[in-house]
Amino acid sequence: MPNMYASTGESDPQTDPATRRYRAMRACTKQLSGPRPLSLRERAAALAEAPYDLDERPDQYGDGVVAFLEERVAGLLGTEAAAFFATGTMAQQVALRCWAERTGNRLVAMHPLAHPEVHERAAYAQLTGLRSVWPTRAPRLPDAGEVASLDEPFGTLMLELPLREAGFVLPTWDELTAVVAAARDRDAVVHFDGARLWETTAHFGRTLPEIADLADSVYVSFYKTLGGISGAALAGPAELIAQAKAWRHRYGGQLFQQWPAALAALQGLETELPRLPEYLTHAQLVAATLADAFADVPGARVFPEPPHTHQFQLWLPWSAEVLQEASVRLAEESGEWLFGWFAEPGLPGISYTEVTMSAPALEWTAKDIHAAVERFRALLP
Structure with a gap:
């Protein structure tokens, strides 16, 4: 069967994780971490x-x-x-x-x-x-x-x-x-x-x-x-x-x-520059809420708490592969984007992600975050 993506220059989302993630994020109605990804057309406009x-x-x-x-x-x-x-x-x-x-x-x-x-x-x-x-x-x-x-x-x-x-x-x-x-x-x-x-x-x-x-x-x-x-x-x-x-x-x-x-x-x-203090204030709310939402998970933590800037780390006791798959699935199934990429610092079974506040995050309440984390955790083994 011919590859429909070959003539368009697009990556096949079934084989390219970056394209799958991009499309999942674009389709989301709510996004907690990071700015909304823009297409080339949107960037140019x-x-x-x-x-x-x-x-x-x-x-x-x-x-x-x-x-x-x-x-x-x-x-x-x-x-x-x-x-x-x-x-x-x-x-x-x-x-x-x-x-x-x-x-x-x-x-x-x-x-x-x-x-x-x-x-x-x-x-x-x-x-x-x-x-x-x-x-x-x-x-x-x-x-x-x-x-x-x-x-x-x-x-x-x-x-x-x-x-x-x-x-x-x-x-x-x-x-x-x-x-x-x-x-x-x-x-x-x-x-x-x-x-x-x-x-x-x-x-x-x-x-x-x-x-x-x-x-x-x-x-x-x-x-x-x-x-x-x-x-x-x-x-x-x-x-x-x-x-x-x-x-x-x-x-x-x-x-x-x-x-x-x-x-x-x-x-x-x-x-963006004038909004950074607002993002920091919201990061402190989000960090405290995430710490509470994962409080019963051994090894989970937010660092630093409270955040020093509008960016902070979330550490979780699963592999990066498992956490990234759960993040994309949550986006595809619920229209909610919680976290970006995860990395493993070398400790067995421990991964972290960087959580970044930008404009889309401001609409999230503590109640929204708790509910989304519950759905995210349901996708984890």
Whole structure:
């Protein structure tokens, strides 16, 4: 029998889990975790609503709407300048490279769960010859004492705010200022991996410029938290950003046109950024309700409780395969999407998922969550 999907370019939902999950989510009437997935047509149509003059010409090699976005980010963070990057990985590598050149020290202090260690194939070492040192292995940001007692002189302290792999955890404001001061006492510069920095203001009780002012440079993402297509920005002193743009070109990041990503980023700044405090408040309700709904399940837990941002982890004592199948079946049979993907950290029979609040989640009450979890649990062995 011929494959009807072969001529359309679509994946067969019977053999492609991503397509099956996408279709199940799209058909749901209620969605607790994550933003509603958009089709290509919807994505393209949404760009027409971006807060920018669409009668202007497209950007070329970083001017036009891309330059406008850079100015907007610098203004939001209170920095002298900002540079748009196609990927956060590139922005991070360029930032660490520039600081190593400026400090004359290739050693970077970072957490072993930080993005460059876990998700970038050790690019900082392979491409630039940098080395890392870990102030702590605990699932939290390092404290001032740990930074002060490092036995090697380091040129840059990189702090991921929030630390995603540990559960989107953040220090207190006093802890953050103390660890930055400890790095300064070691004559080191401070770089914030702020892919999700946008969502930290409520926890810290500070504005974005106040938070960014603690660091010498800050990286932010446009597709994480803000729902953009792709892209990131590196913000800091004008002299550093000029150097970063030179390395951006060398790394292949001087794309001819990037207007779709820039327009989507501007849209996220306009629509999602103001709603993040509301999402955090709802995340605290959802986390407490999920903890209660699974209270009788040995090994189940929400972390951290309460959440530090609008994202948190849910740990359950089943395999990722079993939990993912139950999630998709719940969506297909009940029209309710509770959880996204599950991962296994290496502990037998234990999996976790990241629960993310966005606009669709706001309609869920504690009663709704309890009822949906009961249906979800009925699908588990």
